[in-house]
Amino acid sequence: MEIDLKNITVIGFDADDTLWVNETYFREAEEKFASLLDAYETKNTIDQELFKMEIKNLELYGYGIKGFVLSMIESALELSNNKVSHETLNKILDIGKEMISHPVELLDGVEEVLKELSKKYRLIVLTKGDLLDQERKLKRSNLLHYFHHVEVLSDKKEQNYQNLLDHLEIKVDEFLMVGNSLKSDVLPLINIGAKAIHVPFHTTWQHEEANENETNGKEYKTISELKELLKFL
Structure with a gap:
């Protein structure tokens, strides 16, 4: 599905299974x-x-x-x-x-994508999980310098995203979220008026799965790998 990305100024990236294996x-x-x-x-x-x-x-x-x-x-x-x-x-x-203590294993093309997009967009990390563990993985990834802001959320629901965008003074219609989870990285953003791109990972935790009723009629784009972002951003 094609989505209009011409107004995008800020791109948010999920971390686990979007930037690296988790x-x-x-x-x-x-x-x-x-x-x-x-x-x-x-x-x-x-x-x-x-x-x-x-x-x-x-x-x-x-x-x-x-x-x-x-x-x-x-x-x-x-x-x-x-x-x-x-x-x-x-x-x-x-x-x-x-x-x-497991080494951080970046997914294919991650650094190439971040390097290119950071020239044109403000990039942020929006992830959830344990704060210390996520900070540790970001440091080990050597990707931190590409991001203007890093936020470890307790959950990824509509209000969590809305509160953060308000705090960072990001207009919702200028924000694009990229992540592997339909439930956490795509649907909540669409529901508050932002754009989202789904990059499926080969395995997904049961709790993060979304059914057809939840995705029906929702406008988002699905790509097979992160490098495809460079084709239209």
Whole structure:
């Protein structure tokens, strides 16, 4: 779908799975977690119970690795009826530490795109998750100098975006958001009158999936990789 981008002056980028790989490491962690708990339940049940625990805990812990690790520990205790060993709990903590310390793996063409667009537009990062972890990844990415502003949001809903655009004095009709999640990076922006471009990642957390009823009639553009932005911006 074609969208009119002639008035755009500011471009916002999601970080995880838009600028660098993220969800892949969560899937790998879930596999390791299921293996640790396979004496108590099937992998399918473990996966389902962990997801339900994550959703239940979002209001308490928010998004990010630390909340994910706490949900794994709580799930392990529930699935094992509090019989899980200290050794297994330590291994769960090690999974989280490994995720946090993982090198930042930029997606194809990211730096090329940011370098070119930063010559013509004001670029900002709008991401959600753990503040310390996201700051750490941005530093390791060596991309920070391309951005005028970085904001780690507690959530990505219409009001979160509207409040930030107001604070930064960005006109909504001059703002374009680029991200991999329809639910978090595209639909909320369209709903407040901004523009959005969807760049799907090969794996998406269940909580970030949007159904056809939510996307029906919404005007946004989908591209297969970030480098396609340079064709029309």
